[in-house]
Amino acid sequence: MPLQSLNPLTGKVTKQFDEFTPEQTAEAVRAVAQGYASWKNTDFAHRAECLLSLAEVLKARADEFAAIMAEEMGKPVSFGRAEVLKCAGVCEFYAKNGEAMLTPEPVAGCGQEAYVDFAPMGTVLAVMPWNFPFWQVLRVAAPSLMAGNTVVLKHASNVPQCALAIESAFRESAFPDNVFRTLLIGARQVESVLDADSVIGVSLTGSEGAGSKVAAAAGARLKKCVMELGGSDPFVVLADADIDKAAKVGAMSRCANAGQTCIAAKRFIVADAVYDDFLAALGREMDALKMGDPMDKDTVVGPMSSTGLRAELQRQVERCAAEGGRIVKGGVLPEGEGAFYPLTIIADAPFDAEVCREEFFGPVALVFRAKDEEQAVAMANDTPFGLGGSVWTGDGAHGLELARRIEAGEVVVNGLVRSDPLMPFGGIRRSGFGRELSAFGIREFVNIKSVIRD
Template sequence: MPTQVNPATGEEGDTFPALNDDQIEVKLAKSVETFRQWRNTDYQTRTDLLIKIADQFAAQRTTLAAIVTKEMGKPVKQALTEMDKCEKAFRFYAENGPAMLAPTEQKLVSGRSVSHWLPYGPVLAVMPWNYPFWQVVRFMAPTIMAGNVGLLKHASSTPGCAAALEQIVLDAGGPEGLFQNLHISSSKVAGIIADDRIVAVTITGSEFAGQKVAEAAGFNLKKVVLELGGSDPFIVMPSADIEKAATTAVTARLQNAGQSCVCGKRMIVHEDVYDAFMEIFAEGVKTIKIGDPTDEITEMGPLSSEGARDEIAEQLEQAVQQGATKLYGGEIPDKPGAWMTPAILTDIPDDAPIAREEFFGPVAMVFKVKDLDEAIEVANNIPFGLGSSAWTNDESEKERFIRDIEAGMTAINQMLASDPYAPFGGIKRSGHGRELGSHGLHEFMNLKNVMLPE
């Protein structure tokens, strides 16, 4: 039974009753019923609804942001930005979706082939708490445009966000069953994936959660998209604008209290500019405004829960035991809530296990390298391959980073961030498949090839 817990105060809020098996069955049956109707709607009907949903995000912006801040501690200014991004995604697919779904024709030796993008069916989404609206919208908007229907198993710590997402679709005039929220425990997920009415599943979450979902999907021969962990490199070379790189690195590492899969988690800095970078970066980490997440001047709030905070603190202690130097931070104040000061680790031994782990919280690992080759070697010396950021004004170095960094995404001279217009996803143990852009729209569709005579 999901219950709201305010991570800034530790106080409990509303409780949301968990669905029993009979109630889950009703939801699944409704999803199939609605899909049979929605799959036959024209593009204008779908885009009209997407625009109305975008309008709901604009109209309810402040209210929705407050739910995020209450449930997972995100500073309200960042929560408001999340709502704006959600609105942007719905408008993007409303404006561009029909063209992305247009049939394509290929002339053959004898006759021609026409490829059609057709709806797939009810898709299950298993989503996390760190961007409780945006992560779901990345799935929801293309699902509606594709002619599919969605079911959401959200994180147990953000039940209010989950309920609000379903209500937004209804408020916009969407049919009942188009997008349904499932207040269920994780133990129910495998059974739902196994149900023949579910055609595919997508998950954003931890590596462990991804393994469990992929295992269930694979056993049942269901399409799956995995957007999992990351330990993204943030590489700074001598030709870069060091002040801009270091200032941006503070935001890249500490946005959302460091609880983002594409945070710049490992700062890899050339030895020629290491001292200059660290002077600015360390000062930025030390002076970031930590406080009440409902205050608009706050830059960093609490972590999502005391349990999550304690895991980061333990991981930080392990890093020190393995030989890393804690340059600053990692303090836990004596007050209620999931508070912690951001930390910086340096001098991390090459063979330390911690060097290849993900800190899903406000801890920056900083590595000094002697040249381009070592920078790429350190960047790739992890099991993950989600995103990366490289700072250089040397064209040959840019080409090497684009070619050789093992990641699904690379940002040049800027902080990596998801955008509705661009594909999002990773390789290696960061998962597979793509969200957003045309690729995200096509992931859960049937590309039907139709063979025709001349």
């Protein structure tokens, strides 16, 4: 079955690619295993040089890659360019810091000499999503390669051009052949890749369903996995918050990338005293976001990645309204070309409704009222997810105290939840397990080995 690039602005297939046969997949995995045999013995300085070379290629081709994202999954070009530059940044980060993160650590009091070593292990399988088609890949690949591992990529089936563009950047850089390869395969071939002895683990970013299946397959083969899955991030607004700032950041957090972001603000939990003011401010800020052609540099919100995902979002909105939610803004499918979905606000939905416990993967904000701070924290934690969250308050120190009480992989006080190479990134509960980025991320797929001399 071919892998298709379908432009969400026009609904038309622009390109299609033949899926790898099982034999082609196996040959590519074998080639990367052979690449590992030499790559693991390179020193950190050489690996850093390769990463810095890749960063320069990414910078030089940022506009080209942004246009591919716009055509293939609807990301506005200004945001696509920023994504590619962020990828260059993570390459530079690990080139600069990777060696220190993996330097053996001495341990006192155990034999005459003891240390903890961090050694590469083999090939990492990256199973990646379409919503950030460059960033998600590079935040796995950069630390894995700096650690001395090799990488094979199974990208989302709707972004084959992005997948091939990433491989072309590696080929243009100083990296040797066969340390990074793109596999043009569908989900059905993932298990056969995991069957290869050279593949020592899998990092997946995607849906709960995909994560549970791949984690089960990895577990059956006793292979390590890192899972970054869905989220339903709370955005807690206390009575002393700067309402205008909170609404501005909240609108961007909810609507950027057409709302198709795991760490987007999704559940706005607002103190009763400022509820009406915040609701009005959020609507004004959403109205100020330009929606349109993703090739227009001024566009902030493009189409969703497909009409199928848009239809699923509409079903959720209709269920929410049927449960008692009040549609304040949007909520009606537009006519005409493109997978656009209106920026939508739903207020006063029953917090315990089943649909309100789901992830809304599109530009739909659910706004709930909290009688006080204690209830707001309880509501923030009353979710099957646990990826990110934010707290908005005029008292930053108190905000940090509340951040420690919110159960998620990341909590930001008075700011946008985001991923940054300096900090570990990942979730808890149904949002997944394991961490990417920082020293925690680069150590996920290495042999943390105890070495002792008695």
